[in-house]
Amino acid sequence: MERSTHFEFKHRIFAIPGAHFRRSDTGEGVVYSIPCEGVDAVVPVAALMREFGIASDSPDSAMIDTAVRGLDYVRRIHPGDSIPKELLDGTASWTVEERHEYIARWRLQVQLASWVSGDEQVVTDADMLEQIAEDPQTNDKLEKAMKRLGWEVAPSESEAFGVAIVKERVESLVRELTYIEALRDRFKSMKTIQDKLERFAKLFANSRVVGEEVARVRSLFTNPHGEVRSQFDDVDAQTSEIRSLVLNYDNSIPFIRERRDRLHGLSMDWEEMMLLWDAADPTPDEIGIRLIRKTYQFLGRRYAPKVEWTIGALR
Helix, strand or coil: CCCCCECCCCCHHHHCCCCEEEECCCCCCEEEEEEECCEEEEEEHHHHHHHCCCCCCCHHHHHHHHHHHHCCCCCEECCCCECCHHHHCCCCCCCCCHHHHHHHHHHHHHHHHHHHCCCCCCCCCHHHHHHHHCCHHHHHHHHHHHHHHHHHHCCCCCHHHHHHHHHHHHHHHHHHHHHHHHHHHHCHHHHHHHHHHHHHHHHCCCCHHHHHHHHHHHHHHHHHHHHHHHHHHHHHHHCCCHHHHHHCHHHHHHHHHHHHHHHHHHHHHHHHHHHHHHHCCCCCCHHHHHHHHHHHHHHHHHHCCCCCCCHHHHC
C-alpha cells in the first residue's frame, strides 16, 4: 500500500473549511479548531474522536495520530495539507537562506583542512570561516583530506571511488548542518532578550513592583536560554570531529536531524516572543511594562516550577 503524503480524512467533520489541528493555547495538548460564526470551537483530540465516533483502529484515527506528531514541525495542520517531510523521510519541511548553507559548507571545509593538518578546528564565526575557507592553501588541504578519508571509507576500491563517496557524504552533511546554522542565527534573539532584560532591570531599579517583575522574568528566562545554549553546545561537540562524522555517516545524519527538530520546535514556541523583543526598545513606560508582563505570562505557562500537592500537605 502506497504511503500517504497528505492529511486525507474520511469523516465529514474534516471537510469543514478552515478547520485545523493545533496545539492548545493553554498547553493542554492538541485540539481541533472549527470556525463557527466568527469564533473557533476548540475540541480536544480525545473528545473529537469520542463525540464523532472515530474508532481507534480507523484510518482517520491513524491520520489524527500523524497530525499530532506533525505539530512538532508546523504550527497548524489543515485536512488536505502535506504531511511534514520530517515524518516521511527525515528531511526538513522549512526553508533556509543561502548564507546559512555557505556557513555550513565553510565550517566543514575548515574542519577538513585543519584535520588533515593535524590540528582540527571548529569555528562558528561566519566572517572567520569565510576568511579561512577562501585561503588558497585551504583548497590544497581539502584535496588531501578527501583522499585520506576516501581510503578509509573504501580501502579496497580506487582512490576516485573513495573520494566520490566522501564528497557525497560531505555534501549531505552540509545540507543537514545548514539547518543548524539557520537556527543558530535565529536564536541570537535569546541573547538580545537577555541584554534587554538587563537594561529593563536598570531602568526599573527604583520601582519595587516592576523591578520585582523584571527579576522574576530574568529568573524564569534562565532555563530556556540555558537549554538553547546547551543544545548548540552539544551538536557542536558531537560534530567537531570531521573524520568521525564522515566514517559514521549513518549515525551522524540522524543525530543532526534530531537536534535540528528539537531546536526547531523551540524556535516555533519562541518565535512570537523573539520578534517582540527584537523590535523592542527598552523604555521605563507602559509599553515596556506590558512587554515585561507578556513575557512573564509566556514564561510562567512553560517554565514556572510545578507544585504537586499531596493529601498530607493539605492537612
